[in-house]
Amino acid sequence: MTYNEALSYLYDRLPVFHRVGVSAYKPGLSNVLALCDALGNPQHKFRSIHVAGTNGKGSTSHLLASVYQAAGYRVGLYTSPHLKSFTERIRLNGVAIPEADVAAFVESQQLVIEQIQPSFFEVTVAMAFDFFARQQVDIAIIEVGLGGRLDSTNIITPLVSVITNIGWDHVDILGDTLPLIAAEKGGIVKENVPVVIGEMHPETQPVFEEIADRHRSTIHFADQQWKLTDGGCVDGVRLISCTRAGRINSSFTVELPLLGLYQLSNLKTVLSTVDVMQSQLPVNDEAVEIGCRQVVSLTGLKGRFQYLSQSPAVIADTAHNKPGIEALMATVETITYDRLRLIIGFVRDKDVPAVLSLFPPTAIYYFCQADSVRALPVDELVTLGSAAGLVGNRYPNVNTALDAALAEAGINDLLLITGSTYVVAEINLL
Template identity: 50%
Template structure:
């Protein structure tokens, strides 16, 4: 098989949630268990950190991986979805899995895969675990795809679990309240394995405490130990400074991640690193500082409050639900600008009303759509936005939308591109 034929097999032969939505969602771990058994249970051959949550799990996973790599460990990183290339999902020390490894995996296991008929996500998890085991990683940071309890990644027994912010997303699968969603995320908690909760939320705290008690797992609410405050751009380092307060002592960390929402992610990341240190890892403060300072660079993280241009300022972000978009708008609207332009595209299975209500009515909108079946048609998005007092034009292709907006914008304007991971993924110069 060629690499393209292999990708076609992965993407087209089996349904994939990111492209088609609910039809690809399977509430069952049996296929993943069978596939891992066929592969020799590679997930048992390396230490792991398991990361779940609604918002922040991608950034947190990349930060943890970067610090462990800076400490000299060989670190696997499994995340989803990818932005540009399938191989982004599976990395070791920041390097994507080689395409020939993807081809070899499918060729060697084709007969079994054809008989088992696992989902795209199940196959990708098997591929990641097999690659990490073959390359003998010291640690793998494994991000949950959706939920936790029945997510394909939930066949690992990690050294520590991290659960980031809980918000209303994928409610058709995970529940309609924060407590119900937290119950699904809490499904990654394992017997006697420490679990870190990034954010103490009154609606979810008892869910996590009960599940941790059931499994006799130590539980740490990270923002009860650490408080993070974004201080802004450090002009000497061109990174963003965050003040970390613990036990009335202050430490400043400079990050190459600029989203204000990292204030909510950093306590969880630092608490996970503290738990790992208690387990015997050698992580000097200078190592943590260096890893966080270059987290995006080391791990290859893209699309998280990423600046794409100056004069006018252009930012993109993959945040797409109520919590994520609310934090983005708060940070963007605090910036100085003459006119605010928003290039917006969304998928068709989200609660759009709550997100649209968060967007400024004074902004100038361009409505676009990603080239996937789940994309909400741009003209439908325009109509829904109009119903919420947001006015703009339709330019379906995100790159054409950006090109036309740049022609109209002044050097003191601000342009934001977002609303969907898949819209951001199609930006050409990302």
């Protein structure tokens, strides 16, 4: 079986969330447990850090992987979805899993897959765990796919459980209140395993404290343990002064190529996680600085306030829900430009009217849609945009929209592409 044949088999035979949405979601752990049992339970053969959260879990996972790579560890990284290639989901020291390994896994497990009838995501999780076990990683950073309690990744017992934040997303699956969403994401907490919470929030703090107490897990709120001061952007990096709360002479400066202001919250989560793990995975401040500065080259992270070109500036960001767009627009407000041109597309299962209310009516809009059955049709987006006071033209895809924006833009304009991971993934410039 070739790599392309393996991918075709997975896509054609198994339900894929990023293609069909919630109908592909198979809550529960029985399928992935059966898959891993057939593989000799690789999830028990490597150490891990488990990362959940509404927003920021991808950036946090990549930053953690980069820091531990800079410290000299052999690091596995599992994230989803991918932008350009399926192999991006599974990395070893930043290098994507070889296509031959994907093909060999699918071919060897084809009979098991057909017996169990798992989802696409369940198979990729089992593939990742098998790969990390065979590669004998020192640590694997495992990003939750959706939620936490019933997510396929939740069969590991990590060294630390990490929850970046809680916001409104996937309410049809996770619950329609912040405490309910927090309870689902808090389902990754394990007995006697410490938990790092990125942001203390009055509605979710009691939920996390109760979960931690029930599991006899120490709890750490990252935003209470670290003070970060933004020093602005210089030469393509954001300068961030980092100080441990209550510690004298503990400051150092990080140069972060991830320029979104929202990355400060993610960085606090990373720093707290590294502190919690010091006794098991020692890391010095120099490794933190190197890992942060080189996160893009060390892990291949893309699509997080990423500059694709200059004059005019073209930025792509995978923000796709209300908290993510709020954080993104806060960063945009810190940039000087003549005109803001927004190229946007969404999936239909988001609260698009609520998200559109966050965009400025003074911008020029280029409405588009991704090549996915989950995509919100561009005609519907134009109607919703008009109701929100956002005026622009419609385009069949992100690249024709970007071409039109570039043709009309002045050299000092800002072109921002956002709204959906799947829209960003289709950008030719990425």
